[in-house]
Amino acid sequence: MTEVVAGPRRHVRLRATKEFFSRLFERVGAWVGVAALAFFLILAAIPGPIVGPLETAATASGDFLTPPDSQHILGTDEVGRDVLNVVVHGARISLTIALIATVISLIVGTTVGITSGYYGGRVDVWLMRLTDFFFIVPSFVLALVIAPVFVEVIGRGREVLGFRTSLFVIVVVIGLTSWAFVARLIRSQTLSLRERPFVDRARVAGSSDLSIMIRHVLPNLVPQIAANGALVVAGAIYTETALSFIGLGDPVQPSWGTLLSLAQQAGAASAGAWWYLGAPGACVLTVSLAFVLLGNALDDTFNPRRRAIP
Amino acid sequence: MDSILGRSKGAVHAIDGVDLTIGRGEIVALVGESGSGKTTVGRVITKLVQPTGGRLVFDGIDMTSVQGFSALRPYRHRVQMIFQDAYQALNPRHTIFDAVAEPLRSLKLVSSESQLTERVSEALSAAGLNPPQEYFTRFPHELSGGQRQRVVVAGALVVKPDLIVADEPVSMLDVSIRAQILQALIDMRAKQNLALLFITHDLPLAWLIADRIAVMYLGRVVEIGSADDIIFNPKHPYTMALRDATPQLPADGRPSGIKALQGDVPSAARVPKGCRFHPRCPLALDRCKVEDPPALEVGKEHLAACWQAN
Numbered sequence: 001m002t003e004v005v006a007g008p009r010r011h012v013r014l015r016a017t018k019e020f021f022s023r024l025f026e027r028v029g030a031w032v033g034v035a036a037l038a039f040f041l042i043l044a045a046i047p048g049p050i051v052g053p054l055e056t057a058a059t060a061s062g063d064f065l066t067p068p069d070s071q072h073i074l075g076t077d078e079v080g081r082d083v084l085n086v087v088v089h090g091a092r093i094s095l096t097i098a099l100i101a102t103v104i105s106l107i108v109g110t111t112v113g114i115t116s117g118y119y120g121g122r123v124d125v126w127l128m129r130l131t132d133f134f135f136i137v138p139s140f141v142l143a144l145v146i147a148p149v150f151v152e153v154i155g156r157g158r159e160v161l162g163f164r165t166s167l168f169v170i171v172v173v174i175g176l177t178s179w180a181f182v183a184r185l186i187r188s189q190t191l192s193l194r195e196r197p198f199v200d201r202a203r204v205a206g207s208s209d210l211s212i213m214i215r216h217v218l219p220n221l222v223p224q225i226a227a228n229g230a231l232v233v234a235g236a237i238y239t240e241t242a243l244s245f246i247g248l249g250d251p252v253q254p255s256w257g258t259l260l261s262l263a264q265q266a267g268a269a270s271a272g273a274w275w276y277l278g279a280p281g282a283c284v285l286t287v288s289l290a291f292v293l294l295g296n297a298l299d300d301t302f303n304p305r306r307r308a309i310p
Numbered sequence: 311m312d313s314i315l316g317r318s319k320g321a322v323h324a325i326d327g328v329d330l331t332i333g334r335g336e337i338v339a340l341v342g343e344s345g346s347g348k349t350t351v352g353r354v355i356t357k358l359v360q361p362t363g364g365r366l367v368f369d370g371i372d373m374t375s376v377q378g379f380s381a382l383r384p385y386r387h388r389v390q391m392i393f394q395d396a397y398q399a400l401n402p403r404h405t406i407f408d409a410v411a412e413p414l415r416s417l418k419l420v421s422s423e424s425q426l427t428e429r430v431s432e433a434l435s436a437a438g439l440n441p442p443q444e445y446f447t448r449f450p451h452e453l454s455g456g457q458r459q460r461v462v463v464a465g466a467l468v469v470k471p472d473l474i475v476a477d478e479p480v481s482m483l484d485v486s487i488r489a490q491i492l493q494a495l496i497d498m499r500a501k502q503n504l505a506l507l508f509i510t511h512d513l514p515l516a517w518l519i520a521d522r523i524a525v526m527y528l529g530r531v532v533e534i535g536s537a538d539d540i541i542f543n544p545k546h547p548y549t550m551a552l553r554d555a556t557p558q559l560p561a562d563g564r565p566s567g568i569k570a571l572q573g574d575v576p577s578a579a580r581v582p583k584g585c586r587f588h589p590r591c592p593l594a595l596d597r598c599k600v601e602d603p604p605a606l607e608v609g610k611e612h613l614a615a616c617w618q619a620n
Contacts, residue, residue: 196398197393197394197395197398197399198398198399198400198401200358200391200393200399201391201393201399201400201462201465202401202412202416203358203379204356204358204386204390204391204413205386205412205413205416205417205465206379206382206383206386206387206413206416206417207379207412207416208379208380208416209379211416215404216401216404219401219403219404220401220402220403
């Protein structure tokens with residue numbers, strides 16, 4: 001009997017999901033966003049087969065700062081590395097940092113937001129004061145303060161979850177500074193959801209607070225979480241770029257921000273080496289824009305009556 | 311001024327002095343205008359709000375101070391609620407099966423999946439949704455208003471409770487569907503000796519379904535007695551006015567001579583001194599302005615809170 005029930009139920013969800021995607025892809029923004037993201041995700045997933053292993057100063061083959069030609073489509077940098085090679089490898093670092101930081105931010109923000117909105121009262125007041133604190137903490141200052149401490153404690157050359165220490169600091173910093181926005185949003189939605197009669201009904205049915213939050217409130221927050229998650233990724237990519245640009249990145253695992261920083265130090269702007277600054281810069285812009293477009297399209301699809309605030 | 315600044319301290323007693331007993335297998339109707347506190351009585355009984363005073367005794371056990379979902383489990387098993395707004399009382403993201411199964415799962419009343427399916431089918435059939443399997447995988451938005459209300463009814467019946475608080479269970483439904491839902495409830499009473507607190511503003515409906523009727527005004531039960539006594543022999547001027555304002559009731563040839571009520575129900579934050587009904591009472595005496603009448607016995611099991619009831 002169970003199988004008989006579970007089968008059609010899965011079928012119903014599948015149908016609903018299909019419907020949702022067909023409505024989502026009626027929007028041009030969704031197409032552009034998903035296409036751009038798919039492109040960069042492929043680059044990030046398999047940089048080796050596309051451009052070969054990451055070039056270093058030792059393995060660099062080209063001349064210094066040559067403009068794009070047939071051999072180096074995006075020119076070379078100040079030590080002769082192929083810019084295309086490092087930019088493609090940078091995609092992996094930049095996207096991974098942004099996505100992991102977003103996951104941290106969504107988990108923390110959603111947990112704090114639901115707890116705060118659901119319990120209200122004193123819990124709400126204290127959690128929201130905490131949120132206010134993280135709202136105003138500037139990510140740069142926080143990064144500058146915790147980076148040396150962190151590197152000292154863990155050790156410079158070590159890897160945490162596949163990241164070298166300094167990159168892990170960036171993940172943590174972005175995660176810590178971006179969840180406050182998510183928490184506020186989720187809290188306001190929870191405030192309205194918890195007054196809905198189905199929450200009263202769940203209580204009369206004997207459900208615990210935790211189960212009401214997970215089984216009744218959270219599923220109704222999926223649209224907000226998905227739409228804003230995409231916007232958080234866009235913000236995270238910017239922050240990662242900026243933090244790397246001011247020197248918090250790791251030269252051994254270069255992200256786009258690190259490349260921009262290196263280009264700036266090499267005097268690419270004054271030397272007229274537009275390809276060196278332009279390639280990683282265009283990537284940052286494209287990916288951020290793709291996530292914003294996707295986020296807005298998701299938001300519009302979930303709730304056509306409300307225009308998204310980018 | 312204080313209230314503008316959000317510092318208002320005056321407590322509002324939504325209900326005050328409600329003395330209500332419901333016997334096993336009995337149907338008691340709670341009648342009153344909007345704002346008379348009848349829903350609050352239901353929410354106190356189902357432990358959705360904690361009263362500041364008074365006692366709630368169920369089957370000899372004082373439930374007043376019992377709190378927390380695990381301590382309330384045995385009580386939830388025996389006392390269920392039917393909500394007024396079936397559009398809001400079902401989580402839009404849960405299937406009908408999950409909605410009806412929720413109390414069984416959270417109260418841990420079944421030990422196996424097959425037993426769960428059996429109980430859910432039984433409840434859906436009892437609420438008039440046949441064949442029940444057709445509804446398992448549907449979502450609330452795929453059902454009509456009447457079907458949703460039956461799902462809510464099934465969700466209350468599924469635990470086989472001793473008491474159901476029905477808060478305006480049919481007020482949002484078409485007349486044709488009303489009768490079916492009421493019939494389902496009456497059948498359950500016959501089958502399971504179910505007691506029902508039927509909250510409604512509809513006096514003819516109360517007379518039709520209930521054994522006894524309690525009339526509420528501004529947070530207090532002003533008259534309680536058998537359904538026939540309340541309709542044909544009302545003693546409280548408020549009940550008389552309600553009765554005379556309801557032309558569908560069978561005439562007993564003795565109009566009470568009460569004029570239609572003037573004015574609105576006063577705010578619960580400023581309950582009039584003396585009898586709370588005196589500003590609108592056509593029979594008010596000087597005594598009514600200073601002394602609040604207690605519930606006086608005016609007949610067999612018939613109480614009225616009026617100085618002139620005799």
